[in-house]
Amino acid sequence: MSHIHIPDGVLPIWLWVLGFIVTIFVGIILFRFIKKEDLTKRLPILGMMAAVMVLGASVEIVPIAYHVNLTVISGILLGPTLIFLATLIVNILLAFLGHGGITVIGLNTLTLSIEGILGFFFFRFLWKWLKRLTPAVFLATFLALSSSTLSMIGIVGLGTSHYEELIHQEGKGMIGFSLLKEKNSHPEENRAEDKVNLRKFMAILLPLGFIGWVLEGVITVLIAQYIYRLRPDLLRLERQTL
Amino acid sequence: MIQLSYLDYLAVEGKSWLHRTSPKLKMIGVAFVLLGVITLRSPSELLLLYVILLTLFFISRVPLRIFPLTFYPLIFAFLFIFISGFRIPFIMLIFLKVLCGSTGAVLLLATTPYPSIFCVLEKIFPSLFVTALFLTYRSIFILLSILEETQQTLYLRGGLQWRHPWRSLINISNAFGHLIIKGIDASEKMYESMVLRGFKNRIHYRGE
Numbered sequence: 001m002s003h004i005h006i007p008d009g010v011l012p013i014w015l016w017v018l019g020f021i022v023t024i025f026v027g028i029i030l031f032r033f034i035k036k037e038d039l040t041k042r043l044p045i046l047g048m049m050a051a052v053m054v055l056g057a058s059v060e061i062v063p064i065a066y067h068v069n070l071t072v073i074s075g076i077l078l079g080p081t082l083i084f085l086a087t088l089i090v091n092i093l094l095a096f097l098g099h100g101g102i103t104v105i106g107l108n109t110l111t112l113s114i115e116g117i118l119g120f121f122f123f124r125f126l127w128k129w130l131k132r133l134t135p136a137v138f139l140a141t142f143l144a145l146s147s148s149t150l151s152m153i154g155i156v157g158l159g160t161s162h163y164e165e166l167i168h169q170e171g172k173g174m175i176g177f178s179l180l181k182e183k184n185s186h187p188e189e190n191r192a193e194d195k196v197n198l199r200k201f202m203a204i205l206l207p208l209g210f211i212g213w214v215l216e217g218v219i220t221v222l223i224a225q226y227i228y229r230l231r232p233d234l235l236r237l238e239r240q241t242l
Numbered sequence: 243m244i245q246l247s248y249l250d251y252l253a254v255e256g257k258s259w260l261h262r263t264s265p266k267l268k269m270i271g272v273a274f275v276l277l278g279v280i281t282l283r284s285p286s287e288l289l290l291l292y293v294i295l296l297t298l299f300f301i302s303r304v305p306l307r308i309f310p311l312t313f314y315p316l317i318f319a320f321l322f323i324f325i326s327g328f329r330i331p332f333i334m335l336i337f338l339k340v341l342c343g344s345t346g347a348v349l350l351l352a353t354t355p356y357p358s359i360f361c362v363l364e365k366i367f368p369s370l371f372v373t374a375l376f377l378t379y380r381s382i383f384i385l386l387s388i389l390e391e392t393q394q395t396l397y398l399r400g401g402l403q404w405r406h407p408w409r410s411l412i413n414i415s416n417a418f419g420h421l422i423i424k425g426i427d428a429s430e431k432m433y434e435s436m437v438l439r440g441f442k443n444r445i446h447y448r449g450e
Contacts, residue, residue, distance in 0.1 A: 044429035051381035
């Protein structure tokens with residue numbers, strides 16, 4: 001859910017450039033903690049999990065415009081460092097398939113990796129505490145998804161003034177010709193109406209998001225149970241109850 | 243997602259002038275489209291860019307079957323209708339930005355074989371990152387073939403039915419679980435064969 005489906009040219013340049021800078025910075029820090037041999041050995045599994053995430057993103061639940069990310073289960077299987085690289089790759093491929101713009105890749109990587117990394121740590125913590133797979137996976141997924149959705153809303157919120165500028169600048173192009181702008185189409189008294197309605201955006205997004213978090217939580221639990229039955233070694237846990 | 247293999251087929255088998263154009267040039271072209279999408283703020287200018295891209299689309303003889311792919315990102319642009327408070331010119335601006343970006347990306351993918359794209363990327367980005375990107379791209383096709391096999395099993399177990407949401411949810415989750423396990427098995431085999439063939443942290447692309 002935390003994937004930002006904002007097209008190119010909508011977010012302010014400083015925001016998406018900052019997204020790329022932070023992504024590179026976080027990537028460098030994370031990759032200092034992993035041995036190169038381990039990374040090379042785990043590249044195929046990283047590729048496979050990233051591909052699973054891309055496939056998951058293509059399963060659209062149309063009525064609520066939601067698609068599963070499978071980031072949490074991928075985070076649990078890959079660990080915090082590899083999930084970061086996996087989310088970067090997933091976002092590059094998704095950007096070319098129309099899920100969010102190419103310029104938004106950095107910000108999308110940050111929000112989606114928050115989901116994967118938090119999912120991994122929440123799961124480890126809850127597993128140690130509860131010793132039961134179902135509630136540990138469900139709560140980890142729910143909490144990770146809600147955290148990343150809130151961070152996504154924060155990012156969208158940072159660009160509010162830029163959207164307003166875009167609304168007001170309609171028709172004023174770089175080259176300077178216009179087909180659509182009407183004379184006095186925006187008198188001062190209408191200015192207030194032009195404000196970006198972020199509250200309305202949140203009012204739409206959060207209830208749909210809640211349905212999505214529960215749905216993805218249930219799907220992740222069922223996937224984890226399936227993996228636990230057939231390949232428990234992948235979850236790297238001592239055997240406990242479902 | 244199934245269309246990805248068709249895009250791949252078109253990129254390899256296509257014979258138009260755009261297919262023959264250097265991949266580097268096409269990627270620079272996409273970068274310019276992106277620059278236009280970022281900087282242009284008038285619907286009329288974006289409309290002009292979109293018309294240019296549409297012209298390229300049709301003269302490069304890319305089949306119409308994949309044209310609807312360019313509309314797919316519009317699904318996600320609908321939220322902007324609510325953000326803007328139903329301002330038609332702003333919505334048009336956003337929709338045109340989306341269409342320009344998606345048409346540019348589809349044009350690149352439909353006219354450039356992926357080894358050629360990776361060949362260019364390798365010169366810009368770290369080899370480890372490009373290798374991971376390449377393996378992911380390959381894995382999508384491996385997973386799609388596993389998915390084809392799984393679909394039959396899914397159908398026999400009741401498939402996806404709105405009247406039985408819980409059963410559908412279990413079926414779809416088991417299908418994903420099956421995909422993950424099969425995919426990981428396949429990735430382990432793939433790594434072993436790559437090592438046998440002399441893989442050392444880097445894949446070399448011939449760009450053909």
